[in-house]
Amino acid sequence: VHAILDAGLMCCIAAIRDARPVATPTIYWRKGEKIYWHGAAGGASAGGAADVCLTVALLDGLVLARSALRHSVQYRSVMVFGRARQVMDDQEKLGALEGLFERLYPGRWPKVRPPSLSELAATAVAALDIEEVSAKVRGEGPVDLEQDLGLPVWAGVIPVALTTGAPVPQDGTAADGAPVARVT
Amino acid sequence: VHAILDAGLMCCIAAIRDARPVATPTIYWRKGEKIYWHGAAGGASAGGAADVCLTVALLDGLVLARSALRHSVQYRSVMVFGRARQVMDDQEKLGALEGLFERLYPGRWPKVRPPSLSELAATAVAALDIEEVSAKVRGEGPVDLEQDLGLPVWAGVIPVALTTGAPVPQDGTAADGAPVARVT
Numbered sequence: 001v002h003a004i005l006d007a008g009l010m011c012c013i014a015a016i017r018d019a020r021p022v023a024t025p026t027i028y029w030r031k032g033e034k035i036y037w038h039g040a041a042g043g044a045s046a047g048g049a050a051d052v053c054l055t056v057a058l059l060d061g062l063v064l065a066r067s068a069l070r071h072s073v074q075y076r077s078v079m080v081f082g083r084a085r086q087v088m089d090d091q092e093k094l095g096a097l098e099g100l101f102e103r104l105y106p107g108r109w110p111k112v113r114p115p116s117l118s119e120l121a122a123t124a125v126a127a128l129d130i131e132e133v134s135a136k137v138r139g140e141g142p143v144d145l146e147q148d149l150g151l152p153v154w155a156g157v158i159p160v161a162l163t164t165g166a167p168v169p170q171d172g173t174a175a176d177g178a179p180v181a182r183v184t
Numbered sequence: 185v186h187a188i189l190d191a192g193l194m195c196c197i198a199a200i201r202d203a204r205p206v207a208t209p210t211i212y213w214r215k216g217e218k219i220y221w222h223g224a225a226g227g228a229s230a231g232g233a234a235d236v237c238l239t240v241a242l243l244d245g246l247v248l249a250r251s252a253l254r255h256s257v258q259y260r261s262v263m264v265f266g267r268a269r270q271v272m273d274d275q276e277k278l279g280a281l282e283g284l285f286e287r288l289y290p291g292r293w294p295k296v297r298p299p300s301l302s303e304l305a306a307t308a309v310a311a312l313d314i315e316e317v318s319a320k321v322r323g324e325g326p327v328d329l330e331q332d333l334g335l336p337v338w339a340g341v342i343p344v345a346l347t348t349g350a351p352v353p354q355d356g357t358a359a360d361g362a363p364v365a366r367v368t
Contacts, residue, residue: 012196012239014207023198023207025241025261055196057209059346062288062365067297068281069307075194077209097252104246112337113251123253141354149356153296156353158365162243165343170325174336181246181342 001135004076005030007184008056009104009162013037013084015052028054030130031099039086039126054080054128058184062158065142066151074138074157081132087125090117096125105179185319188260189214191368192240193288193346197221197268199236212238214314215283223270223310238264238312242368246342249326250335258322258341265316271309274301280309289363 005028012023028037035054061074087093094115101109115123142155167178189212196207212221219238245258271277278299285293299307326339351362 010241010243012198012207012209012241014196014198014205014237016200016205020235020265021198021200021205021237023196023237023239023263025196025239025259027257051204053198053205053207055207055209057194057196059194062348062367064289064292064363065296067299067303068285068293069299069303071285071296073211075209079207081204101252101255105248108248109252112249112255113332113335115251115253119251119253141352148297151297152358152360154351154353154360154362155357156351156362158351158362159349160346160365160367161349162344163347164246165345167338167340167342168325169338169340172333173339176336176338178338178340178342179248181344183246183344 001078001130001133002030004058004078004135004137005035005056005130006103007076008058009183011037011054011056013052013054015050027100028056029100029103031096033130035080035128035130036087036096036099037126039084039124049083049085052082052084052128059160060139061160063140063142064155064158066144066148066153066155070142070144070148072138072142074140076137077135079134080128080130082128084126084128087127090120093120093123093125096127097123104181106182108179185262185314185317186214188242188262188319188321189219189240189314190287191260192242193367195221195238195240197236197238199234211284212240213284213287215280217314219264219312219314220271220280220283221310223268223308233267233269236266236268236312243344244323245344247326248339248342250328250332250337250339254326254328254332256322256326258324260321261319263318264312264314266312268310268312271311274304277304277307277309280311281307288365290366292363
């Protein structure tokens with residue numbers, strides 16, 4: 001579960017709002033047995049103390065079979081159920097935000113201007129304990145029927161992954177080069 | 185909204201089950217003003233006639249600023265709200281599945297063994313009308329405070345995209361080469 005959570009960047013957080021289900025996408029990160037994300041400042045969306053289901057799904061490959069309905073995908077997914085809460089303590093909030101930087105840009109946190117107290121106060125961070133969890137993994141290739149194996153159709157796996165492109169510096173940026181971002 | 189939906193592969197479908205929110209990840213595709221996905225055969229999960237929120241989120245880039253809390257991401261996201269239904273008509277189901285193939289592997293549908301009637305009956309497909317929709321896009325680079333612009337910190341955008349790797353043919357597959365998969 002930790003390995004899958006640590007390989008993902010985006011999650012969907014399902015919550016119930018006005019008796020209807022809502023899935024909100026956001027960046028998340030793990031620190032120990034907690035998952036953090038930026039919550040809406042006012043405690044709206046899934047940010048308040050509320051039942052949520054946080055789902056991470058990583059697409060790893062396309063599985064091509066010889067018959068139409070045996071096509072599939074390779075994936076890893078995790079669903080974490082629990083009660084999300086807003087992080088109120090400034091120290092926990094600061095530590096959580098540093099965790100996001102370490103997740104995405106190891107070593108960058110000490111280089112950027114740290115948050116001011118007012119910036120920190122205006123930033124909502126929500127947390128969810130990793131307690132009730134379900135994980136699914138599919139890593140195998142195509143499983144065709146015996147009678148289909150001889151069909152003249154390409155079968156196999158096309159790997160899929162999130163990759164980074166060439167960094168685009170902003171005009172006037174320091175020339176020390178872009179950091180390496182860890183996206184998987 | 186169509187353009188964002190057509191660029192995504194995976195969605196999360198939020199539904200309410202036993203009074204709790206659940207976000208289920210799945211492959212989806214669009215055909216006209218409908219979104220389709222494989223539902224659980226028994227009408228479990230989000231597959232039955234039920235209120236759902238189908239969310240697609242595409243991560244396009246990491247936005248690196250000079251101060252910690254101005255870091256952000258570039259993304260496109262769509263939330264579709266409505267009532268999901270199971271597709272019961274065999275012709276609509278077959279057309280929907282062909283739509284998935286055209287989405288992922290243009291031209292491949294006529295080459296694979298088509299579904300038998302029993303395979304089709306055992307395959308659940310769910311549909312959602314694109315009516316109540318919300319879309320969000322963030323495409324800009326870092327927006328630093330004036331006073332931070334001179335800091336010696338790299339700022340800019342690191343593009344992120346889903347990409348395909350080298351196809352891995354299954355032992356004994358036809359040697360006609362892998363099809364091109366469209367993943368964005």
